[in-house]
Amino acid sequence: MIRVKNLTKDYGGRKGIFDLSFEVENGEVFGLLGPEGAGKTTVISQLLGFASASRGRCFINGKSCHTRSAEIMEFTGYLPEEISLPEDMTGLAFVRFMAEIKGIKSIERAQQVAERFELDLDERIRKMSRRTRKKVGIVCAFMHDPAVILLDEPMGGLDALMQGRLNDLILEEKGKGKTILFASHTFEEVERICDRVGMIKKGLMVNVDDIAGIRAAKKKSYIVSFATDEDAQRFAREGFEVISLSGRQITVSLKGEMMPLVKALGSYQVVGLETVAQSLEDVFIHFYGGDTRV
Numbered sequence: 001m002i003r004v005k006n007l008t009k010d011y012g013g014r015k016g017i018f019d020l021s022f023e024v025e026n027g028e029v030f031g032l033l034g035p036e037g038a039g040k041t042t043v044i045s046q047l048l049g050f051a052s053a054s055r056g057r058c059f060i061n062g063k064s065c066h067t068r069s070a071e072i073m074e075f076t077g078y079l080p081e082e083i084s085l086p087e088d089m090t091g092l093a094f095v096r097f098m099a100e101i102k103g104i105k106s107i108e109r110a111q112q113v114a115e116r117f118e119l120d121l122d123e124r125i126r127k128m129s130r131r132t133r134k135k136v137g138i139v140c141a142f143m144h145d146p147a148v149i150l151l152d153e154p155m156g157g158l159d160a161l162m163q164g165r166l167n168d169l170i171l172e173e174k175g176k177g178k179t180i181l182f183a184s185h186t187f188e189e190v191e192r193i194c195d196r197v198g199m200i201k202k203g204l205m206v207n208v209d210d211i212a213g214i215r216a217a218k219k220k221s222y223i224v225s226f227a228t229d230e231d232a233q234r235f236a237r238e239g240f241e242v243i244s245l246s247g248r249q250i251t252v253s254l255k256g257e258m259m260p261l262v263k264a265l266g267s268y269q270v271v272g273l274e275t276v277a278q279s280l281e282d283v284f285i286h287f288y289g290g291d292t293r294v
């Protein structure tokens with residue numbers, strides 16, 4: 001389990017993370033969602049004990065990330081956004097080297113993960129593409145069967161097929177009760193795999209909710225075409241949230257059931273009704289107040 005309590009890392013100039021609190025349960029995939037520079041990597045570096053905090057605390061499985069990071073690394077897997085690897089080794093030599101550091105006797109699991117991602121471990125790292133290097137990172141993150149997994153933009157650089165395989169692997173690990181933090185700037189990735197999402201903006205947590213809750217907060221738009229312009233104008237005064245009115249056509253926005261709309265339309269001559277679902281991206285923008293810049 002991950003517990004972050006009032007965590008602040010102030011780099012100065014209003015950069016960093018400020019007073020963040022959230023928890024990730026065992027058997028949960030928690031999405032940390034935010035645009036570039038929002039503070040996701042800073043959170044992960046705090047969890048790994050790479051840097052001291054300005055204020056606040058964080059714990060993994062009850063151990064302080066700032067004082068017991070060596071112990072935490074024994075049961076934590078980490079996939080960085082960009083992995084830097086020694087150019088002169090083969091993938092296999094690097095995996096063996098990492099196994100030694102982590103105190104793993106067998107690299108069988110590493111080989112299984114490599115196979116799953118169609119990674120040739122005999123290739124020299126120097127010759128590996130960015131995509132292949134990312135796969136080496138995946139192998140190293142999962143090779144010691146970690147109880148806690150920290151993933152920083154894990155899908156970045158992978159093609160759709162490999163993204164699907166990573167998705168499956170993460171879900172399998174979640175099924176085994178692992179605690180997983182998934183940092184991403186892409187709503188669709190987070191929606192596909194996470195149970196709950198913390199939205200982070202300029203280092204502040206602006207919203208934490210489960211995916212179902214975010215979905216329930218979604219609004220739908222309805223484009224209604226009336227027989228006459230007068231009908232459309234009259235309907236605009238019914239009290240629904242009107243997005244646009246143009247001639248006989250009106251677009252209204254509604255949260256939840258559409259029954260109130262259907263009832264209100266009963267006394268009008270309606271010639272067309274179309275539904276436009278709001279995307280989760282729109283909900284995301286709502287929490288960001290229309291501003292996805294950092």
Ligand SMILES: Nc1ncnc2c1ncn2[C@@H]1O[C@H](COP(=O)(O)OP(=O)(O)OP(=O)(O)O)[C@@H](O)[C@H]1O
Pocket residue numbers: 011015016034035036037038039040041042043081185
């Ligand atoms: N060591 C540092 N010193 C000063 N500022 C830093 C440092 N590390 C990060 N920052 C700044 O802190 C903010 C948060 O950076 P961070 O890398 O955590 O964001 P992120 O959400 O992971 O974005 P990205 O996806 O681009 O990595 C950014 O404005 C960044 O420039």
